[in-house]
Amino acid sequence: MHFRRSLALSVVALLGAVAARRSPEDVEVLLRGGTIIDGTGAPPRVADLAIRGDRIVFLGDASKASLAPKRSIDVRGLVVAPGFIDPHTHTQGDLGSPDKRERANLAYLMQGVTTVITNNDGGGKLEIGKTLDAWTKNGIGTNAALYVPQGSVRGAVLGMSDVAPTAAQLDSMRSLVRRGMEEGAIGMSTGLYYAPGSYSPTEEVIELAKVASRFGGIYDTHMRDESSYTIGLIGAVNETIRIGREAKLPVHISHIKALGTDVWGQSDTVIALMRAARAQGVDITASQYPYDASGTSVGASLLPRWAEVGGRDSLRARIADGPTRARLTKEMELNLKRRGGPASLLISSTRDTSILGRTLDQVAAARHESPIDAALQIVQQGDASVASFNMNEKDIEKFMVQDFIMTCSDGSAGHPRKYGTFPRLLREYVFTKHVLTLPQAIHRSSALTAATLRLPERGTLAVGNFADVIVFDTATVADRATYREPTLLAVGMRYVLVNGTLAIDGGKFTGAMAGRALRRAIVTH
Numbered sequence: 001m002h003f004r005r006s007l008a009l010s011v012v013a014l015l016g017a018v019a020a021r022r023s024p025e026d027v028e029v030l031l032r033g034g035t036i037i038d039g040t041g042a043p044p045r046v047a048d049l050a051i052r053g054d055r056i057v058f059l060g061d062a063s064k065a066s067l068a069p070k071r072s073i074d075v076r077g078l079v080v081a082p083g084f085i086d087p088h089t090h091t092q093g094d095l096g097s098p099d100k101r102e103r104a105n106l107a108y109l110m111q112g113v114t115t116v117i118t119n120n121d122g123g124g125k126l127e128i129g130k131t132l133d134a135w136t137k138n139g140i141g142t143n144a145a146l147y148v149p150q151g152s153v154r155g156a157v158l159g160m161s162d163v164a165p166t167a168a169q170l171d172s173m174r175s176l177v178r179r180g181m182e183e184g185a186i187g188m189s190t191g192l193y194y195a196p197g198s199y200s201p202t203e204e205v206i207e208l209a210k211v212a213s214r215f216g217g218i219y220d221t222h223m224r225d226e227s228s229y230t231i232g233l234i235g236a237v238n239e240t241i242r243i244g245r246e247a248k249l250p251v252h253i254s255h256i257k258a259l260g261t262d263v264w265g266q267s268d269t270v271i272a273l274m275r276a277a278r279a280q281g282v283d284i285t286a287s288q289y290p291y292d293a294s295g296t297s298v299g300a301s302l303l304p305r306w307a308e309v310g311g312r313d314s315l316r317a318r319i320a321d322g323p324t325r326a327r328l329t330k331e332m333e334l335n336l337k338r339r340g341g342p343a344s345l346l347i348s349s350t351r352d353t354s355i356l357g358r359t360l361d362q363v364a365a366a367r368h369e370s371p372i373d374a375a376l377q378i379v380q381q382g383d384a385s386v387a388s389f390n391m392n393e394k395d396i397e398k399f400m401v402q403d404f405i406m407t408c409s410d411g412s413a414g415h416p417r418k419y420g421t422f423p424r425l426l427r428e429y430v431f432t433k434h435v436l437t438l439p440q441a442i443h444r445s446s447a448l449t450a451a452t453l454r455l456p457e458r459g460t461l462a463v464g465n466f467a468d469v470i471v472f473d474t475a476t477v478a479d480r481a482t483y484r485e486p487t488l489l490a491v492g493m494r495y496v497l498v499n500g501t502l503a504i505d506g507g508k509f510t511g512a513m514a515g516r517a518l519r520r521a522i523v524t525h
C-alpha cells in the first residue's frame with residue numbers, strides 16, 4: 001500500500017517535472033525558504049512549499065522548478081509544519097453556533113489546529129449527518145469530525161437508569177450506533193466515568209463497539225476510572241484493552257493520566273500494559289494534554305454515580321433526605337481526598353460570579369460551612385466547572401514520550417487548555433524542558449493523530465495531501481491562557497492554511513471559513 005502510493009506519487013512528480021519544462025505552473029501560494037518539519041518525525045530541512053486549490057502540489061527547491069505563484073511568502077527562519085489535529089475537543093457548541101466568530105473556531109486556529117474531533121466522552125448529539133451537513137452549509141473555520149456518543153445512545157434508550165439493557169433495548173442502541181456510522185462518524189466515543197455511560201456493563205460497550213468496528217470506526221474512551229474511584233486506573237486500562245480485543249477495533253484512551261495521589265506512579269504499569277497489548281495485536285493508543293489539572297465539574301468530580309441515578313430531581317431528593325445525605329457526604333469526602341482536597345479544586349466557570357476564581361476551600365470558608373456542604377450547594381444551583389489539580393509531573397512526562405501517545409486539548413470552559421494546549425506543548429515541553437524534540441512534538445500533534453483516527457491525506461506535508469499547513473516562529477509561539485484568564489488566544493502562528501486557504505495571515509484571522517466536515521473514509525473489509 002505504502003509502496004504503491006509512493007510509486008504513484010513519483011509518477012505524478014515526473015509528469016509535473018515534464019510539464020514544468022514547458023510552461024510555468026500556476027500555484028496559489030508559495031511558502032519560500034521555510035524550515036520544513038513534515039510531521040513524520042523526520043529532521044527539519046529547508047525547502048519551498050507550493051499550494052494549488054486545496055492541495056500541496058510542490059515541496060522542494062522552487063528555483064529549480066518553474067512555478068508562477070499568485071502569492072509568494074518569504075518564510076525563512078520560520079517553521080512550516082502540518083496543521084495540528086486535535087482528537088478530543090468539546091467544540092460542538094462553537095461549530096454549531098449561529099455566530100460566525102464562534103464557528104471560526106479561533107481558539108484552535110490560533111494554536112495552529114486545523115482539524116478538531118468532537119462528541120468525545122460519550123456526550124453530544126446523535127444526529128451525525130445533520131450536524132455534518134449544517135457545518136458544510138454554514139461554514140466552519142477548521143475541519144471537524146464526529147464520534148457517535150455512546151452515553152447519548154444509552155440515554156436515548158434507557159435514560160438515567162442504572163440497569164442492563166434487554167435484548168430489544170440493546171438492539172435499539174445498536175441501530176443508533178449504526179445510523180451514526182452510516183452518516184459519517186469516525187467511530188464511537190464513551191464516557192464510562194460519567195452517568196449514564198457509567199451504568200453500561202463492559203459487555204454492552206463491546207456489543208456497541210462491534211457495530212463501529214464493522215464500519216472501520218475506532219473506539220475513543222474517557223475511561224471508567226482514571227483514579228481509584230471504582231475499578232481503578234489499571235482496571236480501566238484492562239477494560240479498554242478487552243473492548244479492543246473482543247470488538248476487534250482500534251481503541252484510544254482519551255486524555256491519559258494518573259488522577260490523584262492514590263494512583264500516582266502507575267504510569268509505568270499503564271504503559272507496560274499498553275505495550276504488551278500492542279505486541280499482541282491490539283491497536284491501543286492514547287492522547288494527552290500538557291497540564292497538571294484536569295477540567296471537570298464539582299458534581300462529576302465529587303458525587304458518587306449512584307447519587308445521579310434517575311437524574312436531577314432524584315439527586316435533589318437524596319440530598320434532602322438526612323440518612324442518604326450522610327452517606328453521600330461520607331463518599332464525597334473520600335472523593336475530595338482523591339482530588340487532593342478542597343484547595344485543589346478551582347472554580348473556573350459558573351453563573352455565580354461570587355465564587356469564580358476561588359478554590360472550594362475559600363468558598364467554604366467564606367460561607368462558614370464544610371467543603372462538602374458548599375459543594376452540594378453549588379451542585380444544586382446548577383453546578384460549576386472546576387480545574388482539578390491532581391496530576392504528577394513525572395507521570396505526565398512518562399506518558400508524553402511514548403510513541404503511541406498524541407496531543408489533545410479536551411478543551412472546555414474554564415480551563416486554559418482550550419486556548420493553549422498545542423503552543424504550550426512546544427513552549428513548555430520542547431523549548432523549556434526538552435522532553436520532546438520539535439519534530440517529535442509536531443509528529444504527535446499531526447501525523448500520528450491522522451493515522452490513529454484514519455484521516456486520509458492529512459497530518460503530513462507531502463505532495464498530494466490536503467494543504468492544512470501552519471507557519472510559526474519558534475521564538476514567539478506561546479500559549480497565553482491561564483487558569484485565571486483561560487480564554488486568551490495563543491500567539492506565534494504567522495500563517496495557518498486550511499484546505500489551501502489562508503485562515504491566519506500575518507498572525508491575524510482573515511475571516512475565511514475554510515474548514516470541512518470530515519466523514520469517515522470509505523473502507524472495504
Ligand SMILES: [Zn+2]
Pocket residue numbers: 121222254255410
Ligand atoms: Zn473526558
